[in-house]
Amino acid sequence: MTVPSITEQITREQAQALLARHGIAPTEQRLEIARLLFAQHQHLSAEQILAQLSRNSARVSKATVYNTLNLFAETGLVREVVIDSAKRFYDSNPDPHHHLFHTDTGELEDVAPAQVQIAGLPGLPDSREVLGVDVVIRVGPRHTD
Amino acid sequence: MTVPSITEQITREQAQALLARHGIAPTEQRLEIARLLFAQHQHLSAEQILAQLSRNSARVSKATVYNTLNLFAETGLVREVVIDSAKRFYDSNPDPHHHLFHTDTGELEDVAPAQVQIAGLPGLPDSREVLGVDVVIRVGPRHTD
DNA sequence: TTGCGTGCAAACGCTTTGCATATTA
DNA sequence: TAATATGCAAAGCGTTTGCACGCAA
Numbered sequence: 051m052t053v054p055s056i057t058e059q060i061t062r063e064q065a066q067a068l069l070a071r072h073g074i075a076p077t078e079q080r081l082e083i084a085r086l087l088f089a090q091h092q093h094l095s096a097e098q099i100l101a102q103l104s105r106n107s108a109r110v111s112k113a114t115v116y117n118t119l120n121l122f123a124e125t126g127l128v129r130e131v132v133i134d135s136a137k138r139f140y141d142s143n144p145d146p147h148h149h150l151f152h153t154d155t156g157e158l159e160d161v162a163p164a165q166v167q168i169a170g171l172p173g174l175p176d177s178r179e180v181l182g183v184d185v186v187i188r189v190g191p192r193h194t195d
Numbered sequence: 196m197t198v199p200s201i202t203e204q205i206t207r208e209q210a211q212a213l214l215a216r217h218g219i220a221p222t223e224q225r226l227e228i229a230r231l232l233f234a235q236h237q238h239l240s241a242e243q244i245l246a247q248l249s250r251n252s253a254r255v256s257k258a259t260v261y262n263t264l265n266l267f268a269e270t271g272l273v274r275e276v277v278i279d280s281a282k283r284f285y286d287s288n289p290d291p292h293h294h295l296f297h298t299d300t301g302e303l304e305d306v307a308p309a310q311v312q313i314a315g316l317p318g319l320p321d322s323r324e325v326l327g328v329d330v331v332i333r334v335g336p337r338h339t340d
Numbered sequence: 341t342t343g344c345g346t347g348c349a350a351a352c353g354c355t356t357t358g359c360a361t362a363t364t365a
Numbered sequence: 366t367a368a369t370a371t372g373c374a375a376a377g378c379g380t381t382t383g384c385a386c387g388c389a390a
Contacts, residue, residue, distance in 0.1 A: 077345060111347040116380060135277045153326060174334060181298060181333040188326040189319060222370060256372040261355060281354070
């Protein structure tokens, strides 16, 4: 089952399969949130999701959105991206990739991993492992001054 | 003027020179905060700085610590590192480098840039420039389950 | 009925702000 | 004295929590 790359809602069945694969019980709200997030590869904040859901007249509370996003992030369904210390984004792109952050617009853009190569990692003791590597490239309008 | 790499406070004069180089007026509180931060290459949060300063019986308010850290970050004296959306760290290491974040202890460790190579950056329009590349490697205890 | 998910509102933690006072040039 | 920095407390904002209610197995 693949997620459509166009801005269309995925079906309930597709959402259900996604949750099932991650061992998440498919409740009404979780399905709605998944359908929204996986409509395309994107980066949404809890606030944006809440706003969009109420626009779709879905009945979801703030607490449930936060609970659900945390659940999705814990189970690896989505990736939590921290750019600004004031807000979290949830990334529905499951493939390894990096991010381009536009400081002026606040937008987040995916960067194919091939374009940024991690040559090596510092030696770690056997007791520890790398959980993830986050690369954020901050870009903004060129300074002329 | 170089910053001592050992855990000793830098002198008022050294702190004053650092601020002067960044066009920052040298007030009592700013000097104290700079002396603390630049005692060594380290990553401190506003909270930690406030606690340490009061331990040193320096008279600084919370607001001033935040104002000062923002000022230092804006002028490039320190680097703001965002790891967790709940807390900001201020890095007194002026050289380009990356970070290793220990998820279990919350500690942040510097990684020499040579160990992580950025092979290339995605093409950008001429109107935009790269402001910085943040690489955070999350490590934690090895999973045995 | 037992457990889990949801919704609401209150609580929380970190950061910012408003304003009076103090310091500096 | 004019401008800027500080301190305090309150406000702000995103996120989490406590608890009652609802729903499904």
